[in-house]
Amino acid sequence: QQIPADASFYSTSASEAEPPRVLITGGLGQLGVGLAGLLRKRFGRDSVILSDIRKPPAHVFCSGPFIYADILDYKKLHEIVVNHRITWLFHYSALLSAVGEANVPLAKAVNITGLHNILEVAAKYNVRLFVPSTIGAFGPTSPRNHTPDFSIQRPRTIYGVSKVHAELMGEYYYHRYGLDFRCLRYPGIISADSQPGGGTTDYAVQIFHAAVKNNRFECNLKASTRLPMMYIDDCLRATLEVMEAPSECLSIRTYNISAVSFTPEELAQVLCKYVPEFQITYRVDPLRQAIADSWPMSLDDSTARKDWGWKHDFDLPGLVRTMLSFQGFSTR
Numbered sequence: 001q002q003i004p005a006d007a008s009f010y011s012t013s014a015s016e017a018e019p020p021r022v023l024i025t026g027g028l029g030q031l032g033v034g035l036a037g038l039l040r041k042r043f044g045r046d047s048v049i050l051s052d053i054r055k056p057p058a059h060v061f062c063s064g065p066f067i068y069a070d071i072l073d074y075k076k077l078h079e080i081v082v083n084h085r086i087t088w089l090f091h092y093s094a095l096l097s098a099v100g101e102a103n104v105p106l107a108k109a110v111n112i113t114g115l116h117n118i119l120e121v122a123a124k125y126n127v128r129l130f131v132p133s134t135i136g137a138f139g140p141t142s143p144r145n146h147t148p149d150f151s152i153q154r155p156r157t158i159y160g161v162s163k164v165h166a167e168l169m170g171e172y173y174y175h176r177y178g179l180d181f182r183c184l185r186y187p188g189i190i191s192a193d194s195q196p197g198g199g200t201t202d203y204a205v206q207i208f209h210a211a212v213k214n215n216r217f218e219c220n221l222k223a224s225t226r227l228p229m230m231y232i233d234d235c236l237r238a239t240l241e242v243m244e245a246p247s248e249c250l251s252i253r254t255y256n257i258s259a260v261s262f263t264p265e266e267l268a269q270v271l272c273k274y275v276p277e278f279q280i281t282y283r284v285d286p287l288r289q290a291i292a293d294s295w296p297m298s299l300d301d302s303t304a305r306k307d308w309g310w311k312h313d314f315d316l317p318g319l320v321r322t323m324l325s326f327q328g329f330s331t332r
């Protein structure tokens with residue numbers, strides 16, 4: 001049985017007629033600026049507030065509202081949601097897999113305490129909440145091929161543990177308090193004009209910059225390490241689509257989404273078609289390799305495809321061409 005959220009306190013709950021008023025936390029990471037751009041095109045420039053605990057570059061300031069917001073400051077979070085009449089929240093603040101292992105106390109604070117603050121505020125003010133999860137929410141005892149939405153989840157990183165916690169807490173708040181919680185398990189995301197920060201899949205972004213700049217790349221994962229990946233445009237579109245999907249279409253609240261799966265060797269082979277002089281060498285980082293070896297090689301995302309029509313646009317050659325052309329490299 002669902003216990004309704006305290007919507008009476010906050011009269012401007014999300015209405016179908018009005019565009020949402022959006023807050024993005026952790027907005028200066030790999031995905032926030034791109035997501036803000038997509039949402040601003042759809043809902044208007046001033047409907048989307050980007051936030052972080054860093055000073056943004058000038059172009060981010062100029063492209064729409066930006067505020068300083070620390071998710072560990074619980075009272076301030078209330079203030080922001082109330083003062084800006086927020087109705088949708090995208091919670092992107094998190095330490096990723098490799099940096100999380102380097103600073104476990106900080107990862108616990110940001111990924112777990114921060115999430116608790118966000119859940120409380122979202123439930124109290126009837127805010128629709130998106131929290132990204134990850135392939136890192138699976139672990140060495142999960143099936144590694146076509147990993148289903150529901151399977152064993154015993155990750156061995158603090159990042160993975162915190163994301164399983166986020167999935168479960170979000171779903172608990174959904175059932176217990178009626179919080180409109182929506183969650184996607186992202187694969188490694190490949191983006192041209194933003195850098196990932198401290199993940200295991202980062203090599204798949206860095207390789208493009210290195211290929212164009214120096215024709216060579218030293219990879220910190222083994223040649224045969226297969227991981228699920230996705231181009232950023234697909235990831236952001238999926239995020240908007242699951243947030244816009246009517247509630248009754250969502251048979252679950254945490255979905256796998258997938259696009260492509262490849263190894264560093266396979267990616268290098270496709271890159272060589274366009275940059276024939278490109279050379280890849282390997283110097284394995286044992287921490288990242290152990291993490292990658294515990295993650296799925298591919299995900300089963302059939303529930304997302306069935307429930308809300310998820311479909312990726314970018315295959316591996318399309319992704320490589322797009323990444324290269326972003327860096328001024330002709331792929332004709």
Ligand code: AKB
Pocket residue numbers: 096097098133134135136159186187188189196198199200201202
């Ligand atoms: C990481 O490598 O930590 C992230 C992820 C797959 O969640 N990119």
